[in-house]
Amino acid sequence: MIRVAIAEDDRLYRASLEMLFSVTDGYELVDSFADAATLCERAGELARTGADCPWDVIIMDMQMPRMSGIEGTRGVKAAFPEVRVLVLTVFEEPPAILQAICAGADGYLLKRSAVTSILAHVDAVMAGGAPLTPGVAATVLEVVRRSPTSRPEDTLDLTPREREVLQALVDGLSYKQVAAELGIGIETVRSHIRRLYRKLRVHSVAEAVSKALRHGLVA
Numbered sequence: 001m002i003r004v005a006i007a008e009d010d011r012l013y014r015a016s017l018e019m020l021f022s023v024t025d026g027y028e029l030v031d032s033f034a035d036a037a038t039l040c041e042r043a044g045e046l047a048r049t050g051a052d053c054p055w056d057v058i059i060m061d062m063q064m065p066r067m068s069g070i071e072g073t074r075g076v077k078a079a080f081p082e083v084r085v086l087v088l089t090v091f092e093e094p095p096a097i098l099q100a101i102c103a104g105a106d107g108y109l110l111k112r113s114a115v116t117s118i119l120a121h122v123d124a125v126m127a128g129g130a131p132l133t134p135g136v137a138a139t140v141l142e143v144v145r146r147s148p149t150s151r152p153e154d155t156l157d158l159t160p161r162e163r164e165v166l167q168a169l170v171d172g173l174s175y176k177q178v179a180a181e182l183g184i185g186i187e188t189v190r191s192h193i194r195r196l197y198r199k200l201r202v203h204s205v206a207e208a209v210s211k212a213l214r215h216g217l218v219a
Helices: 011-023 036-048 069-079 094-103 117-126 134-146 160-170 175-182 186-200 205-214
Strands: 002-007 027-033 057-061 084-089 107-110
Touching: 002 011, 002 036, 002 117, 011 027, 011 117, 027 036, 036 057, 036 069, 057 069, 057 117, 069 084, 069 094, 084 094, 084 117, 094 107, 094 205, 107 117, 160 175, 160 186, 160 205, 175 186, 186 205
Parallel strands: 002 027, 002 057, 057 084, 084 107
Antiparallel strands: none
């Protein structure tokens, strides 16, 4: 069962998401918030009491009153680094996309996408993928590839297998697909990715992909 929270200020759109996760098998709607600030306040309260995170994934709007989705992503990740955040927005501007990824977003989707397609993206996030709509993915890759590349730290020292795993993540494969592609177990994939996170100093697949492209670590 995937436990879902929603942070969305548009009442009608929020209601459609609530209905989607309430009636679909395999999902549990745990919380729904009209703004990111309330979500972060709740996350902070839970973290201070030592409670476990009650959500597996958060559907986060980008533009909300009191606090933006970018700030909300940063705040909730500070309280519960393990929670996945899927950002939904009407904006496709490169700065907003990159800001969301750098804040820790695990996926970035445009609201014009079919509501039901969100389920597939939530599943991908929970499987370790970093879902982006085709338009958003193209924008991110174009911006990153146009950015000046910088030499990675000499101490990075990625192994050949770690580079293969990183390349697979850049290609958009989920953990299970990486395992099948490389002929290794899913737990081995997770071990490689944990080491990649440590070496790259990142906290999500999206951040790892962005850094890999910026530093020319993959083709």
